[in-house]
Amino acid sequence: MNINNILTEIEKVDPEVYDRLDTRRSAMRQFAKASGRIALTAVPFLLGGMFKKAYAGTTESIGDVLNYALTLEYLEAEFYKAAVASSGLIPAGAPTAAITTIRDHEVAHVNFLKAALGSLSVTPVDQPTFDFSGGKGSGNGPFKNAFSDYGLFLAVAQTFEDTGVRAYKGRAAELMSNNDVLTAALNIHSVEARHASHIRSMRRANLNNSSIKPWITLKDTGGIGAAVQASYDGEEVTSQAGIEIKNINGAAISAEAASESFDEPLTKDQVLAIVDPFIVP
Amino acid sequence: MKQHFNGDAYAQTTNELTARGAQRRKLLSIFGGTAVAATIITSCSKDDDGPSMPTDGIDLGSGDPGILNYAYALEQLEAAFYTQVITTLYTGITASEQALLTDIRDHEIAHREFFKTALGSAAIPGLEVDFSKIDFSSRDSVLATAKAFEDLGVSAYNGAGKLIQSPDYLLLAGKIVSVEARHAGYIRDLISNGSFADSTVIDTNGLDKANTPADVLTVAAGFLKSKLNGSNLPTS
Numbered sequence: 001m002n003i004n005n006i007l008t009e010i011e012k013v014d015p016e017v018y019d020r021l022d023t024r025r026s027a028m029r030q031f032a033k034a035s036g037r038i039a040l041t042a043v044p045f046l047l048g049g050m051f052k053k054a055y056a057g058t059t060e061s062i063g064d065v066l067n068y069a070l071t072l073e074y075l076e077a078e079f080y081k082a083a084v085a086s087s088g089l090i091p092a093g094a095p096t097a098a099i100t101t102i103r104d105h106e107v108a109h110v111n112f113l114k115a116a117l118g119s120l121s122v123t124p125v126d127q128p129t130f131d132f133s134g135g136k137g138s139g140n141g142p143f144k145n146a147f148s149d150y151g152l153f154l155a156v157a158q159t160f161e162d163t164g165v166r167a168y169k170g171r172a173a174e175l176m177s178n179n180d181v182l183t184a185a186l187n188i189h190s191v192e193a194r195h196a197s198h199i200r201s202m203r204r205a206n207l208n209n210s211s212i213k214p215w216i217t218l219k220d221t222g223g224i225g226a227a228v229q230a231s232y233d234g235e236e237v238t239s240q241a242g243i244e245i246k247n248i249n250g251a252a253i254s255a256e257a258a259s260e261s262f263d264e265p266l267t268k269d270q271v272l273a274i275v276d277p278f279i280v281p
Numbered sequence: 282m283k284q285h286f287n288g289d290a291y292a293q294t295t296n297e298l299t300a301r302g303a304q305r306r307k308l309l310s311i312f313g314g315t316a317v318a319a320t321i322i323t324s325c326s327k328d329d330d331g332p333s334m335p336t337d338g339i340d341l342g343s344g345d346p347g348i349l350n351y352a353y354a355l356e357q358l359e360a361a362f363y364t365q366v367i368t369t370l371y372t373g374i375t376a377s378e379q380a381l382l383t384d385i386r387d388h389e390i391a392h393r394e395f396f397k398t399a400l401g402s403a404a405i406p407g408l409e410v411d412f413s414k415i416d417f418s419s420r421d422s423v424l425a426t427a428k429a430f431e432d433l434g435v436s437a438y439n440g441a442g443k444l445i446q447s448p449d450y451l452l453l454a455g456k457i458v459s460v461e462a463r464h465a466g467y468i469r470d471l472i473s474n475g476s477f478a479d480s481t482v483i484d485t486n487g488l489d490k491a492n493t494p495a496d497v498l499t500v501a502a503g504f505l506k507s508k509l510n511g512s513n514l515p516t517s
Binding site: 094097098101102104105106107108109111112165168169172173176179182183184186187188189190191192193194195196197198201210213214215240241243245248249251252253254257258260261262263264265 | 377381384387388389390391392394395397398399435438439440443448449451452453455456457458459460461462463464465466467470474475477478479483485486487488489490491517
């Protein structure tokens with residue numbers, strides 16, 4: 001294998017290949033270090049990793065991911081703002097305190113993402129007008145009582161949080177060329193998971209239903225039903241990177257536990273289809 | 282993409298690193314003084330994380346396999362902890378707590394075994410834990426430790442994300458970290474309802490913590506008899 005030939009060929013279609021690789025100093029360093037001692041069969045693997053990082057994201061594509069995240073954060077922030085403002089919806093005490101905490105985080109995420117986009121000189125998307133009934137502007141969707149029916153409010157909250165976790169996960173790789181942005185996205189991602197955990201515990205207590213857990217079991221919606229199934233489809237997998245987790249290495253791991261132990265990503269298109277009914281066209 | 286690492290390649294890497302370690306030890310003995318030697322060793326390799334990272338003990342390795350071994354080490358620690366929690370239930374445990382702590386045990390075992398299998402011959406050995414500071418009969422002691430482990434795990438994966446080269450491994454880390462965050466939220470709520478994402482872990486931008494391997498390994502060392510060497514892990 002002649003790496004110089006490969007680079008020369010790439011240069012014909014991408015004159016900036018050397019600049020890209022230079023900005024990936026760590027990748028180059030790792031490659032230079034590793035190629036001297038790693039078996040030749042591993043070289044294509046190392047090269048692949050290097051180029052994936054070098055081409056993982058331009059400012060434009062990173063801006064696209066951050067605007068996508070911003071849209072989801074707008075959705076959550078406005079949803080919780082409206083819920084906290086709906087008198088009589090959320091019981092006083094611990095429930096109101098928890099939802100207020102979550103609302104504040106989502107508002108902070110909106111502001112943070114706007115600032116991050118600004119620092120990349122990318123214009124933040126405008127906040128859409130939302131229809132939290134899930135009726136695409138009709139106000140008459142399946143969740144039209146979400147701000148008067150506490151159980152329904154928690155159901156929508158759970159769906160938004162679980163969907164948010166899956167959405168960030170699905171696009172993290174597109175941020176690999178910018179360590180700061182990637183780390184910030186991961187730091188938001190885990191906060192959404194903490195929220196999801198708490199909302200699920202609230203539903204477990206509110207419905208006195210021990211089958212609702214802080215984690216996602218198979219593709220179970222937690223009794224919410226078909227209207228939110230798309231947010232859970234795909235979570236039932238028990239195999240990761242070709243390795244079966246159920247009863248792995250003789251450990252008594254059920255299919256339920258195997259699915260719970262890994263959260264699954266959603267693609268951009270899957271997420272946009274899920275949130276589409278909540279956006280007024 | 283191959284799921285398993287090339288064992289031969291790793292063995293070669295390990296030999297090389299062992300040789301480098303021997304060279305460093307030689308340097309140490311030549312210079313005698315610890316402070317001077319530490320400075321020289323740090324400046325010898327940009328990959329070193331500074332004097333806080335021990336350079337003896339079980340070598341986690343470098344590159345993505347190193348990061349996966351780092352995760353494997355943390356999952357070993359968590360799995361061993363929850364296995365003990367379920368074996369010697371704390372006084373006054375409720376049925377709900379027992380059921381969900383058993384779930385967490387199973388998740389951590391699943392993570393541990395996944396990494397062990399994925400790493401294949403590149404995997405570090407099973408680690409010896411030191412839980413002498415934990416009173417497993419005490420709810421407070423168990424939950425405080427669980428909270429520390431879960432928050433640590435979340436910050437470790439968040440901090441490791443940028444160190445990973447392969448998008449596939451980044452996604453795998455992402456699949457696991459959100460489950461750790463779910464655990465963290467639940468354990469925190471058990472200690473004090475509503476503390477699932479309080480200001481001790483979440484900053485004013487609404488961001489969780491991200492910690493470096495050096496910081497995480499220092500905390501983990503307090504619960505391990507085995508000594509871990511993360512000095513060859515990537516730092517950027």
